[in-house]
Amino acid sequence: MTRKFNVLVVDDEPPLRSVLRTSLSACGFAVEEAGSAEKALEIIPQRAFDIVLLDINMPGMGGLEACRRLRALTPHLGIVMVTVRDAESDIVLALDAGADDYITKPFRFGELVARLRAVLRRADSGDVPAALHAGNLEIDFERRLLRRAGKAVHLTPTEFDLLALLMKSRGMPLTHAKLLSSIWGPEYREELEYLRSYVRALRKKIEDDPSRPKYILTEPWLGYRFHNPSEDEP
Amino acid sequence: MTQSEAASPETRKRRDRSWRFLLRALPGIMVAGLVTFICYGLGLSVPVTGFCYLIVVVLQSLTGDFRSSAVVAVLCAACLDYFFIPPLFSFRVSDSSDTLALIAFLVTGLVVTRLVSQTREAADSEELQRKEMTRLYELALQLLALEPGTAVGPSLLIPFRSQFDLRAVCLFDAETAGLYVEGNSRDGIAEKTRDAYLGRRNFEDPGSGLAVRMVQAGGRTTGAIGFEGLRDCRLTAGPLAALATIMLEHSLAFQRASHAAAMAETEMFRGVVLDALAHEFKTPLTTILAAAGGLHEAGPLRPEQRQLAEAVESEASLLEQLTTRLLRLARLDRAEVRPQMELIDVADILKALVDQYSRRWPGRRLSLNGITGATTLGDPELLRFGLGQLLDNACKYSRPDSDVRVSIESPGELIAVDVWNDGSPIPSNERARIFDRFYRGAEAQKQASGSGLGLYVARKIALAHGGNLDLDGPAGANGGTAFRFTIPLSNSEFDHDP
Numbered sequence: 001m002t003r004k005f006n007v008l009v010v011d012d013e014p015p016l017r018s019v020l021r022t023s024l025s026a027c028g029f030a031v032e033e034a035g036s037a038e039k040a041l042e043i044i045p046q047r048a049f050d051i052v053l054l055d056i057n058m059p060g061m062g063g064l065e066a067c068r069r070l071r072a073l074t075p076h077l078g079i080v081m082v083t084v085r086d087a088e089s090d091i092v093l094a095l096d097a098g099a100d101d102y103i104t105k106p107f108r109f110g111e112l113v114a115r116l117r118a119v120l121r122r123a124d125s126g127d128v129p130a131a132l133h134a135g136n137l138e139i140d141f142e143r144r145l146l147r148r149a150g151k152a153v154h155l156t157p158t159e160f161d162l163l164a165l166l167m168k169s170r171g172m173p174l175t176h177a178k179l180l181s182s183i184w185g186p187e188y189r190e191e192l193e194y195l196r197s198y199v200r201a202l203r204k205k206i207e208d209d210p211s212r213p214k215y216i217l218t219e220p221w222l223g224y225r226f227h228n229p230s231e232d233e234p
Numbered sequence: 235m236t237q238s239e240a241a242s243p244e245t246r247k248r249r250d251r252s253w254r255f256l257l258r259a260l261p262g263i264m265v266a267g268l269v270t271f272i273c274y275g276l277g278l279s280v281p282v283t284g285f286c287y288l289i290v291v292v293l294q295s296l297t298g299d300f301r302s303s304a305v306v307a308v309l310c311a312a313c314l315d316y317f318f319i320p321p322l323f324s325f326r327v328s329d330s331s332d333t334l335a336l337i338a339f340l341v342t343g344l345v346v347t348r349l350v351s352q353t354r355e356a357a358d359s360e361e362l363q364r365k366e367m368t369r370l371y372e373l374a375l376q377l378l379a380l381e382p383g384t385a386v387g388p389s390l391l392i393p394f395r396s397q398f399d400l401r402a403v404c405l406f407d408a409e410t411a412g413l414y415v416e417g418n419s420r421d422g423i424a425e426k427t428r429d430a431y432l433g434r435r436n437f438e439d440p441g442s443g444l445a446v447r448m449v450q451a452g453g454r455t456t457g458a459i460g461f462e463g464l465r466d467c468r469l470t471a472g473p474l475a476a477l478a479t480i481m482l483e484h485s486l487a488f489q490r491a492s493h494a495a496a497m498a499e500t501e502m503f504r505g506v507v508l509d510a511l512a513h514e515f516k517t518p519l520t521t522i523l524a525a526a527g528g529l530h531e532a533g534p535l536r537p538e539q540r541q542l543a544e545a546v547e548s549e550a551s552l553l554e555q556l557t558t559r560l561l562r563l564a565r566l567d568r569a570e571v572r573p574q575m576e577l578i579d580v581a582d583i584l585k586a587l588v589d590q591y592s593r594r595w596p597g598r599r600l601s602l603n604g605i606t607g608a609t610t611l612g613d614p615e616l617l618r619f620g621l622g623q624l625l626d627n628a629c630k631y632s633r634p635d636s637d638v639r640v641s642i643e644s645p646g647e648l649i650a651v652d653v654w655n656d657g658s659p660i661p662s663n664e665r666a667r668i669f670d671r672f673y674r675g676a677e678a679q680k681q682a683s684g685s686g687l688g689l690y691v692a693r694k695i696a697l698a699h700g701g702n703l704d705l706d707g708p709a710g711a712n713g714g715t716a717f718r719f720t721i722p723l724s725n726s727e728f729d730h731d732p
Contacts, residue, residue, distance in 0.1 A: 013517050013521070015518075015521050016517060016520055016521040016524065019521050019524045019525045019528060020524050020528075022525075022528050022532070023524050023525065023527055023528025023531060023532070024528075026528055026531035026532040026533070027531045057513065084513060084516050105516040105517060105519070105520045106516050106517075106519035106520040106522075106523050106550070106554045107520060107523065107524075108523055108527060108547070108551065109523060109524045109526070109527020109528060109530075109531075110527055112524070112527075113527075196575070196576060199576075200576070200577055203577070210577060211577050211578055211579040211582070211609045212579065212582060218576060218614070220574065220613075220614070220615045221574060221615075
């Protein structure tokens with residue numbers, strides 16, 4: 001890692017906070033703690049944080065509302081929500097509230113570090129590149145071209161928009177509602193089957209084995225995530 | 235009401251005891267004496283006097299019964315003969331026309347008496363019926379006003395006894411074999427009620443006013459109810475038994491409803507406990523996992539330290555998986571399963587599961603056979619969970635060092651996964667129930683712990699995919715236990731605009 005990233009751990013459980021502080025510090029992060037969402041909103045403007053690890057379930061304001069306010073306050077701050085499994089609706093709300101990613105309790109520490117780094121890398125690499133490589137895919141956003149292993153792939157305009165949106169947010173989960181309303185418009189938010197058939201079509205065109213996708217990954221119950229195999233090794 | 239209730243038993247007694255009618259005839263006798271005195275004093279003729287006596291007979295029959303009126307009629311005829319028909323002061327009759335007049339008087343008197351008293355009796359009986367109807371109506375009101383939760387038992391019988399002024403009421407509930415008696419019986423109502431139920435026959439003893447009727451609900455006899463001290467067995471016993479039946483059905487329906495409400499409450503409680511558990515359990519687990527992960531990062535560890543840190547991490551992960559699985563199971567059990575269909579390869583899912591369970595159960599020889607590609611539409615998470623449940627069971631309920639065979643094939647329009655182990659066959663009396671919620675076979679309880687939800691949820695998942703989960707896959711033909719999980723093979727190419 002080239003520079004030390006500032007992480008704010010927001011959780012109401014002191015033991016978890018202190019363990020995360022020690023462990024993340026050992027991984028080279030500069031760690032600050034906040035015991036509540038209110039406290040986090042107070043600390044954040046005072047220091048330049050790169051990323052916030054925000055628990056959803058906290059007494060008081062809670063993680064969701066904090067996420068919404070943080071997003072409005074500091075658009076470039078990376079936000080990773082911490083939630084418990086089987087609370088898909090919470091995760092959808094969190095992502096729609098502007099979180100970059102989520103991780104479910106209990107998580108392995110290695111997984112947490114990988115998620116944090118993915119969000120930081122994306123934030124670090126600037127807003128929208130003109131072109132992007134991912135595995136054997138090469139996309140040119142301006143000329144609306146996709147090459148797979150050097151060969152041009154024909155995509156319909158909607159398929160291209162969908163893939164471009166997923167690739168621009170690579171590594172981050174995008175909810176069904178977000179994808180649908182961005183590509184087709186807000187009135188299509190509920191048309192899940194629509195989205196699924198397009199994802200199937202896209203997978204047929206870009207995946208080596210559409211039933212075992214390595215680019216467009218399904219986030220069960222939530223949406224999809226574009227995975228860039230080239231970014232697997234930090 | 236109380237006055238007429240007091241008077242009515244009198245009527246009954248009067249009918250029974252013969253001397254009472256003479257008392258009732260007394261006013262008639264006295265008036266007949268008065269008429270004799272006046273007519274004799276005025277020296278009235280036989281026809282006029284006869285009509286006067288007839289008035290007395292009619293008046294008597296209007297107030298009295300047939301017997302007392304008949305007594306008055308005969309007395310009047312005697313007086314007419316003695317005091318007015320020559321020769322006077324003798325019962326003899328000299329003139330044959332007088333004999334005819336006397337007979338005519340007697341016949342007219344008796345016929346009038348008979349007609350009037352018949353009309354009176356009809357009116358009395360109508361009045362009795364009307365009163366019984368009123369009582370039934372009031373009893374129905376009282377029963378309706380009872381607390382809906384009133385248990386089947388004596389409290390239900392009190393209104394019957396008080397409203398109809400009965401000596402005793404008895405209810406035999408066949409379901410619980412409960413025998414409830416309210417009041418003081420003189421004629422052994424309890425035995426008669428039970429015996430009537432055992433013989434499935436209504437019983438009636440008008441003498442003691444005792445009647446027993448069967449209580450029927452939903453087309454079958456569920457008990458018997460007996461009444462002692464009824465004024466009119468035939469008139470009242472039927473409607474009373476019908477009321478009792480309605481009341482019992484009402485009470486049972488309420489009990490069922492409150493049982494269902496209690497179940498729903500338990501279910502809600504379970505949900506709350508699970509949610510709390512989910513949070514309370516997962517945070518410490520996260521802390522342990524983060525701490526173990528942090529140990530690796532914190533600095534170079536000696537090999538034995540690394541080994542210990544890894545043990546903490548892997549065991550905590552195992553605990554995490556178990557917790558998550560149990561919570562997932564509980565959640566799927568409670569909620570409707572809604573698969574999120576996508577193109578998946580069931581063979582792939584199965585391969586990953588077999589690898590995973592081989593690691594988790596080093597003491598079982600897991601094998602996977604069959605086709606390698608089985609692509610269809612399905613929910614990968616749910617299928618992983620449902621099939622994992624079958625593998626879990628197969629490992630759990632088999633002997634150490636035994637085979638667990640998994641195979642996948644695609645007969646026709648299906649994808650079928652067979653999971654076989656050489657566990658003891660499931661007893662025939664348990665076969666139908668193993669997919670029931672919370673059901674755990676006797677043998678299964680001895681072998682391993684479980685929630686009784688696994689197979690239920692696995693079948694729920696198969697059904698939600700349009701498939702099924704059955705016991706006795708073809709793999710079980712040569713002994714052992716075999717489950718077959720099927721889902722439809724979808725080869726439908728999706729359409730989308732070009």
